Amino acid sequence: MKSHAYEVTAVDVGRLVLEVLAPCFGIALLLHAAVFLQLLPDPWPALDLERTVITHQAEASRTDHGANVVFVGDSSCLMDLSGTVLEQAAGDDLEYLNLGTFSYLGFGGFTTILARCVEQNRESLQMVVVLVHPQMLRNSDPAAEYLVFLSDYYAVADHMGAPSFYSRLESMLGLHIVRGRLLGRLPQVLPGAYGREYGFNLNLDRHMTRNLGSATDPNRYVAGSGQGTAEYRLAASLEPLCQGMKAVLPEGIKLAVALAPIPESMAPPEYTLRRDALLGRWADWMHADLVLTNLPAVMPDSLFATNTHLNEEGARRFTELMGRWLGELLRGEPATGPEKRAR
Amino acid sequence: MLFNSTIFLQFFAAFLLLFFLCRKSLAARNYLVLGASCLFYAWWDYRFLALLMVTGCVDFAVGLGMVSSRTKRRRRGFLCLSLVVDLSILGFFKYFNFFVDSFAALLAPLHLNLATLEILLPVGISFYTFQSLSYVVDVYRGQAEPTRSLVQYLAYISFFPQLVAGPIERCRDLLPQFQRTLVVTGAGMREGLWLILWGLFKKVVVADNLAPMVELVFDHPSPGGPAVLLGAVAFALQIYGDFSGYSDVARGLARVLGFNLSVNFRLPYFAKDIREFWQRWHVTLSSWLRDYLYISLGGNRRGELRTYVNLLVTMLLGGLWHGAAWNFVLWGGWHGVGLMVHRWWRGYGSERFRLPGWLAWFLTMAFVLCGWLLFRARSWDHIQLLFCSLGSWTVLPWAAEFVMRLLMFFLPLGLIEWWQRRTGNDFVVLAAPGWVRCGVQSLLLLSLVLFWQKKSVPFIYFQF
Numbered sequence: 001m002k003s004h005a006y007e008v009t010a011v012d013v014g015r016l017v018l019e020v021l022a023p024c025f026g027i028a029l030l031l032h033a034a035v036f037l038q039l040l041p042d043p044w045p046a047l048d049l050e051r052t053v054i055t056h057q058a059e060a061s062r063t064d065h066g067a068n069v070v071f072v073g074d075s076s077c078l079m080d081l082s083g084t085v086l087e088q089a090a091g092d093d094l095e096y097l098n099l100g101t102f103s104y105l106g107f108g109g110f111t112t113i114l115a116r117c118v119e120q121n122r123e124s125l126q127m128v129v130v131l132v133h134p135q136m137l138r139n140s141d142p143a144a145e146y147l148v149f150l151s152d153y154y155a156v157a158d159h160m161g162a163p164s165f166y167s168r169l170e171s172m173l174g175l176h177i178v179r180g181r182l183l184g185r186l187p188q189v190l191p192g193a194y195g196r197e198y199g200f201n202l203n204l205d206r207h208m209t210r211n212l213g214s215a216t217d218p219n220r221y222v223a224g225s226g227q228g229t230a231e232y233r234l235a236a237s238l239e240p241l242c243q244g245m246k247a248v249l250p251e252g253i254k255l256a257v258a259l260a261p262i263p264e265s266m267a268p269p270e271y272t273l274r275r276d277a278l279l280g281r282w283a284d285w286m287h288a289d290l291v292l293t294n295l296p297a298v299m300p301d302s303l304f305a306t307n308t309h310l311n312e313e314g315a316r317r318f319t320e321l322m323g324r325w326l327g328e329l330l331r332g333e334p335a336t337g338p339e340k341r342a343r
Numbered sequence: 344m345l346f347n348s349t350i351f352l353q354f355f356a357a358f359l360l361l362f363f364l365c366r367k368s369l370a371a372r373n374y375l376v377l378g379a380s381c382l383f384y385a386w387w388d389y390r391f392l393a394l395l396m397v398t399g400c401v402d403f404a405v406g407l408g409m410v411s412s413r414t415k416r417r418r419r420g421f422l423c424l425s426l427v428v429d430l431s432i433l434g435f436f437k438y439f440n441f442f443v444d445s446f447a448a449l450l451a452p453l454h455l456n457l458a459t460l461e462i463l464l465p466v467g468i469s470f471y472t473f474q475s476l477s478y479v480v481d482v483y484r485g486q487a488e489p490t491r492s493l494v495q496y497l498a499y500i501s502f503f504p505q506l507v508a509g510p511i512e513r514c515r516d517l518l519p520q521f522q523r524t525l526v527v528t529g530a531g532m533r534e535g536l537w538l539i540l541w542g543l544f545k546k547v548v549v550a551d552n553l554a555p556m557v558e559l560v561f562d563h564p565s566p567g568g569p570a571v572l573l574g575a576v577a578f579a580l581q582i583y584g585d586f587s588g589y590s591d592v593a594r595g596l597a598r599v600l601g602f603n604l605s606v607n608f609r610l611p612y613f614a615k616d617i618r619e620f621w622q623r624w625h626v627t628l629s630s631w632l633r634d635y636l637y638i639s640l641g642g643n644r645r646g647e648l649r650t651y652v653n654l655l656v657t658m659l660l661g662g663l664w665h666g667a668a669w670n671f672v673l674w675g676g677w678h679g680v681g682l683m684v685h686r687w688w689r690g691y692g693s694e695r696f697r698l699p700g701w702l703a704w705f706l707t708m709a710f711v712l713c714g715w716l717l718f719r720a721r722s723w724d725h726i727q728l729l730f731c732s733l734g735s736w737t738v739l740p741w742a743a744e745f746v747m748r749l750l751m752f753f754l755p756l757g758l759i760e761w762w763q764r765r766t767g768n769d770f771v772v773l774a775a776p777g778w779v780r781c782g783v784q785s786l787l788l789l790s791l792v793l794f795w796q797k798k799s800v801p802f803i804y805f806q807f
Contacts, residue, residue: 003365003372004525004601012529016536023785166797175793183793186751187744189555196563199741200748 031174076260083211098213106142217305258292406489441667467507525601535598542591550584567737
């Protein structure tokens with residue numbers, strides 16, 4: 001017995017498929033034309049947690065905030081500084097701005113962001129503080145995709161993602177335009193604890209704007225969860241990358257370096273001494289004017305959200321120390337807070 | 344292998360080619376379907392293929408045994424054998440730990456330590472077991488002729504488009520399709536492609552994008568009333584998009600091959616009473632429960648009180664079919680009570696007072712949404728939290744964004760379904776003018792590419 005008969009020809013099938021595909025290419029053409037004619041809004045691809053933070057910070061860096069002190073660094077910089085405390089510490093005469101990013105952009109990425117910020121805030125800027133977690137100095141590779149993302153954002157270009165068959169198909173169909181210019185502007189749910197704390201990308205973006213670029217890590221630290229993996233050393237390969245940062249600063253703007261604190265349970269013996277040595281050597285590579293040696297190297301576990309981020313209370317305490325010292329320094333008052341080492 | 348994965352697209356393309364090559368031999372086509380279905384199932388875990396085959400072989404033999412039996416007693420013996428084998432496999436793999444845990448909780452004051460086993464739930468076990476059981480019962484009742492071909496029978500219970508999440512096909516509908524020449528028409532292919540596109544849209548675009556929003560509410564330690572309501576709506580749409588999406592893709596794949604599968608969803612959220620809801624939601628399970636459980640219990644033939652009891656028992660077991668947890672039983676019970684109240688209302692209340700259509704719809708949906716809270720909850724404590732939250736009017740700061748995103752995914756779904764309902768035609772888009780038809784299909788395809796995830800999100804009903 002025959003299995004089945006086809007009462008359809010190849011031409012019919014071809015017409016069926018073409019009926020669906022042809023308009024897709026028409027829509028793609030329209031999208032590309034709309035970009036060319038500048039009919040669509042600029043890209044704002046805040047599509048997830050990492051990209052929301054980068055987009056926010058990149059946008060902040062190219063805006064004139066009249067900032068006197070700018071913080072640049074990794075996710076510890078983003079999370080360990082409390083926006084509320086900075087605002088209180090600012091008083092009438094000092095403005096702070098935090099440009100820390102969630103995904104690791106490396107010193108190359110930090111320099112790109114800083115260069116934009118310096119361009120916009122040249123008149124007001126007095127000091128740049130580079131704040132990173134000590135583990136970062138081991139020189140893990142920066143996330144290449146996010147570096148491209150950042151440069152695309154600055155170039156007002158549509159980001160296509162890592163090259164693959166899929167990204168090429170997306171780009172041909174103009175879907176990267178939809179994603180970056182339209183979808184990113186609509187609410188996107190943030191994952192896990194960040195979702196519960198902030199909800200959507202738009203809420204995080206607004207939170208960061210209100211908090212001078214800072215965010216709060218909503219996780220809860222489980223003591224000892226990172227023990228055995230902590231390793232604090234300075235990778236030699238970082239030296240050339242570090243030097244770029246000073247180069248983008250005009251004369252008169254001071255460069256300060258600091259390391260974020262680590263949880264008590266993760267600190268090896270005599271960690272403070274080791275941290276100071278590490279910091280000193282890194283400061284030399286950075287050609288830093290100031291080294292913040294007496295900020296706490298270790299803080300109680302209860303003040304941490306994760307191995308590398310302080311929680312809200314921890315960030316408040318750490319920022320109070322940081323803000324007091326910076327305020328006194330910039331106003332030319334004698335230091336009463338943590339010691340500083342002027343170079 | 345998931346329908347919403349690239350590997351499935353490759354699998355199906357290869358299958359289509361082989362299917363074309365087998366067009367001259369029915370036997371070759373059935374072997375091909377069986378082989379492909381085994382590969383499809385084994386892709387998840389080849390070890391559990393044996394369970395599927397055991398269920399199939401036993402029920403096939405039972406069917407033949409029944410035909411050769413001269414006495415009713417012997418036929419009943421065969422029926423019992425099938426029930427024991429099928430339900431033992433299902434019971435062990437799906438419910439063993441549940442019953443042990445529940446028993447242990449009951450005996451907790453005696454400090455007895457009952458050990459549970461690490462049992463992996465074979466995907467689709469509830470679906471293929473029910474499908475195979477329906478064959479045995481139909482043969483026992485004389486409503487179906489048993490097949491004498493093992494390959495045909497195994498192809499029937501393992502047919503890959505509907506193997507892991509239904510529709511639960513009756514043998515009288517699907518089995519004959521493995522016994523005759525099929526005809527693949529242009530209209531069938533067009534409808535099949537539409538079903539695949541629409542089903543994938545409901546799954547990949549609607550359900551998968553609503554999933555993290557649902558988690559946002561259901562994982563929140565103190566969500567507040569408005570968020571719970573929004574979460575319930577989001578979950579209602581998510582589970583509908585997920586499950587009806589799967590069913591549509593299954594029907595579409597089958598239709599492209601020339602097969603016809605049963606409709607599993609008939610726009611359930613347009614129902615104006617709870618009975619109508621169950622005539623529209625998971626139709627093949629509802630009718631299975633009606634024909635093999637409710638009627639076997641006596642249906643409405645043994646007095647009013649017994650009818651109510653039968654309704655409740657059927658729905659409780661229907662709830663348990665969904666998953667080995669008390670919240671599913673509770674959900675089944677909730678709907679059982681709903682059906683009882685509806686039956687009473689139809690008999691007495693509706694004569695005196697007729698509800699306006701919009702109010703009937705609103706009350707039905709409110710009832711269904713409360714049911715989804717029970718269904719989605721993780722534990723008894725969680726159920727309490729969700730229902731207590733309904734009394735608090737704390738609005739979470741992201742409520743506006745939640746509504747915006749919910750609307751973003753609801754509108755296209757709602758619009759097309761409203762159109763389908765208004766015209767009474769599931770394929771209304773295909774009947775529309777060319778530019779509308781092409782435009783809608785292309786937009787669906789583009790949104791699929793836009794939201795296609797590298798790591799496919801499994802279908803919710805796979806766990807059942």
